Amino acid sequence: MEHIYTITTIDNKKVPDCRCVGFYFNVDVAKQEVLNNSGDIFEFSYTYCVIEEVGEGIYYYPRKEFWFKWNYEEKKYVALETKPERFNNIGGFGIG
Numbered sequence: 384m385e386h387i388y389t390i391t392t393i394d395n396k397k398v399p400d401c402r403c404v405g406f407y408f409n410v411d412v413a414k415q416e417v418l419n420n421s422g423d424i425f426e427f428s429y430t431y432c433v434i435e436e437v438g439e440g441i442y443y444y445p446r447k448e449f450w451f452k453w454n455y456e457e458k459k460y461v462a463l464e465t466k467p468e469r470f471n472n473i474g475g476f477g478i479g
Contacts, residue, residue, distance in 0.1 A: 386436050388413040389477025392429030403477040
């Protein structure tokens with residue numbers, strides 16, 4: 384089965400707003416796009432970013448997630464070791 388890797392930015396509001404800004408077939412390319420803030424995906428408001436591995440099908444739940452957080456001092460996204468706790472019970476940001 385072929386997968387896509389959706390890139391979704393998420394703000395840090397009490398009720399978060401998210402925006403799927405694109406997808407790639409190659410996870411390494413997706414990660415580079417986030418780390419480079421390509422297309423200014425931060426847009427001065429999206430504190431978090433997640434890459435989700437998504438397969439074909441209906442109600443497909445992502446098998447893998449790669450989380451990033453905006454570093455205001457360095458002005459770039461940095462990879463997180465774990466999913467932020469506030470999002471633990473939420474999935475399917477890119478393709479709900």
